[in-house]
Amino acid sequence: xATTMLKGNLVNLGGKEVNVGDAAPAVIVTNSExxxxxxxxxxxxxxxxxxxxPSLDTPVCATETRNFNQKASEIDGVEITVISMDxxxxxxxxxxxxxxxxxxxxxxxxxxxxxxxxxVLIADGxxxxxxxxxxxxxxxxxxxxYKEIVPEITAEPNYDEALAAAKSAS
Numbered sequence: 001x002a003t004t005m006l007k008g009n010l011v012n013l014g015g016k017e018v019n020v021g022d023a024a025p026a027v028i029v030t031n032s033e034x035x036x037x038x039x040x041x042x043x044x045x046x047x048x049x050x051x052x053x054p055s056l057d058t059p060v061c062a063t064e065t066r067n068f069n070q071k072a073s074e075i076d077g078v079e080i081t082v083i084s085m086d087x088x089x090x091x092x093x094x095x096x097x098x099x100x101x102x103x104x105x106x107x108x109x110x111x112x113x114x115x116x117x118x119x120v121l122i123a124d125g126x127x128x129x130x131x132x133x134x135x136x137x138x139x140x141x142x143x144x145x146y147k148e149i150v151p152e153i154t155a156e157p158n159y160d161e162a163l164a165a166a167k168s169a170s
Contacts, residue, residue: 002119004132006153009125013132013149017119020147024048024138025117029083029106032091038106040081040114043142047170049075049162051082052120052134054127054153056094056105064133064156065100071163072102077170085109085130120149133157137165145169 002013018024026042040050051068053061065082072080080103084091091105108114108131115121120131135157137146146165150157 001123002149004149004153005151006125006127008152011125011127011132011153012123013119014121014123015116015119018117018136018144018147020144022144024136024142024144026142027113027117029081029108029114030088030110032088032095032105032107035088038081038104040083040106041117041138041142044079044138044140046077046079047140047145047166048136048138049078049080049166050118050136050138051080051103051157051162052114052118052131052136053082053084054122054130054133055084056082056086056091060133060154060156062094062098065094065103065105066098067156067159069098069100069102071159075163075167075170078166080104081106083108083114083131085112085115127153135162137162137169139169
């Protein structure tokens with residue numbers, strides 16, 4: 001079972017762990033715009049940068065989403081999706097308040113299919129039932145080209161590595 005930390009305390013992650021080179025499961029999440037289904041993972045005509053956060057209603061998650069939104073224009077041929085357990089209404093409100101226009105914000109609240117199929121569901125502790133902080137880059141071939149489970153949930157990911165992986169996969 002994979003693990004991460006929350007303020008120095010060990011947190012177990014549930015679901016099926018996937019790693020670089022594995023097929024990225026195609027799963028349905030809910031887009032914050034119009035509550036439409038959105039498929040993430042699997043093969044696609046664009047590289048997918050999947051940004052996983054616990055909740056947009058926290059300062060670190062909000063900062064991370066704003067940073068990826070700002071950097072999205074730097075990488076052609078890459079589709080960025082931020083995935084959390086927030087309700088789509090909250091995601092939509094966040095996007096309109098923060099001016100998020102260069103990426104998609106989606107929710108895994110319905111079935112937790114993304115969290116379970118990518119091994120990022122927090123299984124215990126205070127945040128049990130939401131996603132940890134992670135990054136996945138999925139190549140057009142549907143394989144995971146990059147993975148980062150952020151070692152401390154309250155810390156930001158390695159933006160440079162994630163963006164470099166997305167650029168090299170495109």
